[in-house]
Amino acid sequence: MKEYHVFYAPELPENLQLPEEEAIHAIRVLRMKEGDAILATDGRGHTYEGVLAEVSKKWCRMEIRRQEAIASGWHGRIELAVAPTKNMDRMEWFAEKATEVGVDEIVFLDCRNSERRVVKTERIEKIVVSAMKQSHKAAKPIVTSMTPFQDFIRRPFEGQRFICHCYDDSDVGTTAPMLFDVLNVAGAAQVLIGPEGDFSIEEVRAAISEGFRPVSLGASRLRTETAALCAVHMMFLKKMKR
Amino acid sequence: MKEYHVFYAPELPENLQLPEEEAIHAIRVLRMKEGDAILATDGRGHTYEGVLAEVSKKWCRMEIRRQEAIASGWHGRIELAVAPTKNMDRMEWFAEKATEVGVDEIVFLDCRNSERRVVKTERIEKIVVSAMKQSHKAAKPIVTSMTPFQDFIRRPFEGQRFICHCYDDSDVGTTAPMLFDVLNVAGAAQVLIGPEGDFSIEEVRAAISEGFRPVSLGASRLRTETAALCAVHMMFLKKMKR
Numbered sequence: 200m201k202e203y204h205v206f207y208a209p210e211l212p213e214n215l216q217l218p219e220e221e222a223i224h225a226i227r228v229l230r231m232k233e234g235d236a237i238l239a240t241d242g243r244g245h246t247y248e249g250v251l252a253e254v255s256k257k258w259c260r261m262e263i264r265r266q267e268a269i270a271s272g273w274h275g276r277i278e279l280a281v282a283p284t285k286n287m288d289r290m291e292w293f294a295e296k297a298t299e300v301g302v303d304e305i306v307f308l309d310c311r312n313s314e315r316r317v318v319k320t321e322r323i324e325k326i327v328v329s330a331m332k333q334s335h336k337a338a339k340p341i342v343t344s345m346t347p348f349q350d351f352i353r354r355p356f357e358g359q360r361f362i363c364h365c366y367d368d369s370d371v372g373t374t375a376p377m378l379f380d381v382l383n384v385a386g387a388a389q390v391l392i393g394p395e396g397d398f399s400i401e402e403v404r405a406a407i408s409e410g411f412r413p414v415s416l417g418a419s420r421l422r423t424e425t426a427a428l429c430a431v432h433m434m435f436l437k438k439m440k441r
Numbered sequence: 442m443k444e445y446h447v448f449y450a451p452e453l454p455e456n457l458q459l460p461e462e463e464a465i466h467a468i469r470v471l472r473m474k475e476g477d478a479i480l481a482t483d484g485r486g487h488t489y490e491g492v493l494a495e496v497s498k499k500w501c502r503m504e505i506r507r508q509e510a511i512a513s514g515w516h517g518r519i520e521l522a523v524a525p526t527k528n529m530d531r532m533e534w535f536a537e538k539a540t541e542v543g544v545d546e547i548v549f550l551d552c553r554n555s556e557r558r559v560v561k562t563e564r565i566e567k568i569v570v571s572a573m574k575q576s577h578k579a580a581k582p583i584v585t586s587m588t589p590f591q592d593f594i595r596r597p598f599e600g601q602r603f604i605c606h607c608y609d610d611s612d613v614g615t616t617a618p619m620l621f622d623v624l625n626v627a628g629a630a631q632v633l634i635g636p637e638g639d640f641s642i643e644e645v646r647a648a649i650s651e652g653f654r655p656v657s658l659g660a661s662r663l664r665t666e667t668a669a670l671c672a673v674h675m676m677f678l679k680k681m682k683r
Binding site for chain 2: 272292296299300301333334335336377379380417418419420421422425428429432433435436439440441
């Protein structure tokens with residue numbers, strides 16, 4: 200696998216100047232000079248091939264020679280909402296791995312039993328950006344900061360909505376089929392993963408009444424971050440363009 | 442999810458004395474006393490319910506009241522052989538997550554382009570044991586230390602054997618279908634995942650001539666440990682008992 204550097208410049212193509220961090224990496228670390236070939240992405244599905252037109256000590260500007268729209272590798276949208284774990288490392292690796300596999304949006308949920316109420320998304324954003332570059336994707340997953348559960352389930356959404364819980368079907372009043380078996384290939388899908396202490400039964404019932412379908416991820420008992428990654432991978436497997 | 446402690450005592454049922462580490466955890470940390478109920482596993486698919494019969498300062502012995510054979514959650518066997526990454530943290534989380542999802546054996550491969558030649562399996566063993574307990578499984582994945590690639594592919598194996606590589610089909614002479622699409626529900630399956638620098642073309646050809654089938658994990662470009670976990674998850678999804 201040939202390694203080449205991809206720069207992240209969200210303001211392309213309007214603003215041809217690289218963001219400061221990216222510019223300093225190009226100038227100080229990679230020691231790039233005027234005229235050097237450069238590859239960048241806007242994180243919204245486009246790549247830009249070009250050359251460095253101007254290079255100063257702290258900033259640089261690229262000139263676009265070729266712009267390309269990169270289609271996503273899957274049909275529809277893949278969205279995952281998860282109650283963050285106490286230990287942020289586990290959420291950080293989930294965000295990295297989900298980005299490598301394929302996800303359009305990651306939402307952090309504030310639930311009754313959440314072990315953590317605040318998430319600094321700056322670090323997650325950095326991890327998601329470098330995972331996007333490393334896996335040669337042109338689209339950056341949207342990272343949505345802590346959202347109250349009750350607000351989130353009432354948001355309008357065009358597609359399939361699922362919730363994973365550990366209650367008995369009898370407590371909830373509906374059976375939970377295997378997520379992979381009920382996913383559609385086309386269209387958007389959204390899965391909710393609860394905290395280690397699980398969603399409250401009221402939260403599960405509220406989600407069901409808002410149109411979420413209870414699903415299972417299989418017999419294995421998974422930690423929150425593992426369940427979230429497995430759900431993303433199931434959506435990718437069902438929706439990937441073959 | 443109710444939390445209860447599961448002890449790992451690989452010598453059960455012959456040796457009723459808990460291993461020192463487990464005994465100390467029971468006595469010093471959980472402050473368990475004679476007569477307390479205890480749940481243990483031998484890591485070979487059996488659980489043992491009983492009571493602590495004798496408790497000293499440093500060791501304790503259990504008395505078995507009920508022994509149960511726990512069937513695995515999937516059909517056949519799930520085996521994953523991977524070239525370890527330079528950064529062992531990445532292999533450690535792979536081992537933890539693969540154990541949570543479901544895997545029977547993890548093998549570390551010594552390949553032409555391996556970034557690391559030595560793997561201390563003691564730490565991996567510890568991680569796999571705690572992941573087994575945490576995910577309430579009764580079977581511990583076998584962890585096989587560094588094995589030369591050429592030896593491994595010549596080992597007899599009853600089941601489907603696959604190799605993931607990043608070469609063009611034309612270089613290899615066979616197309617690589619999606620792993621998930623060609624997996625059988627029944628029987629054993631084994632997948633080889635290469636180092637960041639990929640297998641050498643000679644290694645890929647040697648594996649093919651030994652009966653390994655080249656497969657793809659999908660369009661996404663994955664790091665070694667992510668590819669390994671996705672392969673395990675695909676095998677689990679195909680083979681899990683529904």
